[in-house]
Amino acid sequence: MSISDELLKLYRQMFVIRRFEEEAARAYAQGKIGGFLHLYIGQESVAVGACAAIEKDDYVMTTYRDHGLALARGMPPGVAMAELHGKDAGCSRGLGGSMHFFDPERNMLGGWAIVGGHLAVGAGVAFRSKYLDEASVTLCFFGEGATNIGGFHEGLSLAGLWKLPIVFICENNEYAMGTPMSRTSPLDDLSVKAAGYGMLGDSIDGHDVQVVRDRIRSAVGHARRGDGPTFLEVKTYRFRGHSMSDPGKYRSRAELEEQKRRDPLKVTRLQLADAGIDESALVALEESAEQEIADSVSFAESAEPAREEVMRASVYAPSEQR
Amino acid sequence: MSISDELLKLYRQMFVIRRFEEEAARAYAQGKIGGFLHLYIGQESVAVGACAAIEKDDYVMTTYRDHGLALARGMPPGVAMAELHGKDAGCSRGLGGSMHFFDPERNMLGGWAIVGGHLAVGAGVAFRSKYLDEASVTLCFFGEGATNIGGFHEGLSLAGLWKLPIVFICENNEYAMGTPMSRTSPLDDLSVKAAGYGMLGDSIDGHDVQVVRDRIRSAVGHARRGDGPTFLEVKTYRFRGHSMSDPGKYRSRAELEEQKRRDPLKVTRLQLADAGIDESALVALEESAEQEIADSVSFAESAEPAREEVMRASVYAPSEQR
Amino acid sequence: MRTIRYREAIREALLEEMDRDSRVFLMGEEVGHYQGAYKVSEGLLARFGESRVIDTPIAESGFAGIGVGAAMTGLRPVIEFMTWNFSFVALDQIVSNAAKVYQMSGGKISVPIVFRGPNGAAKQVGSQHSHSVEPFYASVPGLWVCAPATPRDAKGLLKTAIRDANPVVFLEGETLYNVSGEVPDEGDEELIPFGEARTAREGTDCTVVVWGRPYYETMKAVEAISTALEIECEVIDPRTVRPLDTASIVQSVKKTNRCVVVHEHWPMGGPGAEIVDTVQREAFDFLDAPVERVASLDIPMPYASHLEDTVLPTESRIRSAIEKVCYA
Amino acid sequence: MRTIRYREAIREALLEEMDRDSRVFLMGEEVGHYQGAYKVSEGLLARFGESRVIDTPIAESGFAGIGVGAAMTGLRPVIEFMTWNFSFVALDQIVSNAAKVYQMSGGKISVPIVFRGPNGAAKQVGSQHSHSVEPFYASVPGLWVCAPATPRDAKGLLKTAIRDANPVVFLEGETLYNVSGEVPDEGDEELIPFGEARTAREGTDCTVVVWGRPYYETMKAVEAISTALEIECEVIDPRTVRPLDTASIVQSVKKTNRCVVVHEHWPMGGPGAEIVDTVQREAFDFLDAPVERVASLDIPMPYASHLEDTVLPTESRIRSAIEKVCYA
């Protein structure tokens, strides 16, 4: 694939996520989606860049802000949208909802809603790779708000000690709900924490999908070679509220506008134009993506609701022959 | 007080702790003490040096290995020994036992048996000092084995963020039960962790009580001035098993003998001799300490057993007039 | 009497107690600048300042522990969990530390602390965010557990909780925050004692015990059944599940000879089963039918709205249970 | 049949299952080089090596989480808590993660994991180290909870637990480890299914339900009462408290018309109260007396030996309860 072909592909993925999230927001406003809805708008470059850096056998997992990662990993938008609509065709059969996207076929292992709760789980997935002597690497995403909690510490401690093949990707979008990082950490650069776990640490700008991809690729290589985990702070920003119920009063419109100038979609679109891709090609790509999202909405709306039998059968897994 | 007078006092305290622990071990072997018994033998310089660095209004708290700190803080040996014997005259009225020494009159706040569980509690005590604008500082002790657990991380994170007046004293005695630190941490120097919490960190040799006292004094000054906490690794060694049930097979006799050459009591006794204190004075001091310990044993043995009414009345505290 | 929302009742209790006693402070995620994730602490930061209304990082075990240390040394912390689901990462602080210090210090150090926040399901927030935590905390001696259903009880119990010398687990409810109800007028201070049930409705045919959110489903069910079948239920809300006012419950059952217990926590154990145990033991000769329980189904909470409705204790399940014990 | 200790029964189950399935590994504090804090895993490191018998730092939530991740992706972890008291810092991993993944992934990802270690009081280890955790974990759908009293049950249930596709909370006991009992001969593999009670003693006068450590006090009490008063108790050990074999218990009560439930966990709620709830509901017309319970006193465990004995369920308290329901 040529460089601009690959970049086009990444751009399309980011565009699909952006439009998916916008349609999800609309459906939420119409009451077709319930519960919490945490949008990934503004952060698309992180999941897309990360997924471009890994292989099919590698694993990914993240927080409740999980639509972008699932889509970047290849989940069909219809399946994702159906989950938000509480439908049986959803990736978690309508039982999980927005915060719990799972897609084991694509090694997308959730969708976790307890801050810090999945970091050790991610380390466990990486532990398995090591146990079975497989080459797969795990990417574990979380927000900067998770860096003060015990789960973060224990996940990183064990991964660092045992040199597990995992990359901890801290998406620093500057806020944890309404709280800016200046009020939750004495640090400016979170990657300083890595040394305390005997692992590599780095802090990068996340607005350029190629920068993200390249830096994560090298961290993945490090892990795959058995050299241990990396703690990577990726500086990003969310354009919407924490969830749909958050009006975002804690930041100024000026701040938001300023940030939007670095919108990762804009950044990449400009790079594509600079690389000689012409506007009509971009528009065509965007239109096909629009169509895909529109189809996902109709699919979700017309799908069958989540089923009570499935719910009842999903408390305990059947055990294999003893 | 002259320098050697003070050192004599510290030596006597260390000697009292050593002999207390030896008598406790004997009583345990005789079945007069039950439960877990974690001895402080070998680490006396840490608690004694630390308590020499603080004031009456300052607070101390530690793990289940708490006899040394309680005695260094001034708890009468008889009260401590009575607790081990499950007597009503014990510091926790026979309800707490070896692992839960409390002495609020001397600002000795336990005695905690969940690894990492008291670090945030210590931060809370320091929080109170700040809240009330009091000058008191908290010393919070724990083992090197506690540095991987979530409670450590959260306690240090909040203390660092809010610049609470506390000194975290990590007594690195090389083992957590039977596990040497080389198998639980990729680090050699734990003080590296401090930077991740935006606090001062240091690592010192703990066998010389004066070194301990002086370093902690400066950390306490830092905290008292409002400049925030320090994470201090104090390198020490325990001469006995983790608890009475541990035969200590995980280390060689040679290692133990080597370590005993740096026995803090020996180190200080030599310093006293060098400072011109003559042997007879030291022997006299040791004899008086022996007597104190012997008295503590008789006191404990003849004291009244812990009382059922006290036990029943210690589930809920009576509430003040509403 | 005035009518206010549950949210405001909690806020008033906090405000009054913080006004009354400078040792009381509020600490938790988003309690200050954000005014509370559910706007419970609206205005408190402006009134009391950052030293007493304290936003924390996401570190429940850390700030719960800070509360314990502060309480041991004389302050009176109110620790907010954004929801009680997040208390699980801090459970050790509550169960092993807060509940134990008084005992393990031989009664020398008390821990006057309140842990509070919304309990139970909200609406479609999924299995990790929908726990009813009574079975976890009510089993622990050393803790008190309050679960008020009405604004008046919420206010009066929270004031009592803040003045109590022991750790209190205070269970509110996201869907309760918007409920309106009467509370005493300003200046009429009311402290509701722990361990005193409230008789929400008098009746002669069946005792229904309920607390927290399903109180409202229950009230609907008993009115419907009164109209339809002339069965008159006596509804008893214990308000605190530890201590539990077993005397009032037993007394009522001795009158009605029938009993249904309704709760949102899962069926296995908890205060729900405890009440049944007490009733069958202390009113054995008075029971005309086995005691029935209506609980959430024994299933992790699903996301889809219609399935969530199936799992929660519904008006129709409550009604069926009452009919069953009344052989109606 | 051979006679071995409970400790060895656990060890044999681990060894056989690790031999059988290379996906099974053991992880926890001091399980390897130290051979287990209570010597349960003696020899396993030598046999299986460091890749399968894994010593951890003190980080229960971390290694419980590692287990969850490994189980989600096909391994079969056995996670040892040095004691169940230390599971409280990992409770969120067990309750919010292990118990939820299968459900929240829509049944796509199962979590075949065993969490095991000693439960309950040991001897004079104080209030932070003496928890009986059944009320915490048995309330949670998505978990199984085993609490074997005998070596045979311990071995057979642990083997079943390791092969089960779901998270299992496996409660052993420090004071049980030295208990001896019969187990099948080598080569006679026995898997004991979950949810099937064992009738430890047949009798016609009173059903006594008990699991875990107080099983032994109970057996002493029922023998004594048989000799002294010719009251013949039927002792039912459910062995697993989730799932709970209510059918066997109810069937027995229908025969004896009386029931006493004995457990070490605190009185409020838990499987103890749940069993009473079931019995009064399903055997209502058969009961000649209220169901009685014998539990630990509602008090944090004190250190002093004579007080600890007062708090735990004693033979004499069990005997009194049986006499009470038999009006003897």
Ligand SMILES: Cc1ncc(C[n+]2csc(CCOP(=O)(O)OP(=O)(O)O)c2C)c(N)n1
């Ligand atoms: C243990 C825990 N505490 C609190 C919450 C509530 N909560 C959900 S998201 C969130 C903020 C997280 O911020 P951050 O980690 O920066 O991630 P972001 O939402 O910015 O992606 C909080 C406090 C939770 N889910 N889990």
Ligand SMILES: Cc1ncc(C[n+]2csc(CCOP(=O)(O)OP(=O)(O)O)c2C)c(N)n1
């Ligand atoms: C959370 C928790 N896990 C496990 C234990 C059991 N335990 C008690 S002490 C100990 C070792 C602690 O070692 P370290 O922190 O180095 O302190 P030391 O005993 O050497 O003073 C362990 C594993 C515990 N008390 N708490």
Ligand SMILES: [Mg+2]
């Ligand atoms: Mg963030």
Ligand SMILES: [Mg+2]
């Ligand atoms: Mg140590």
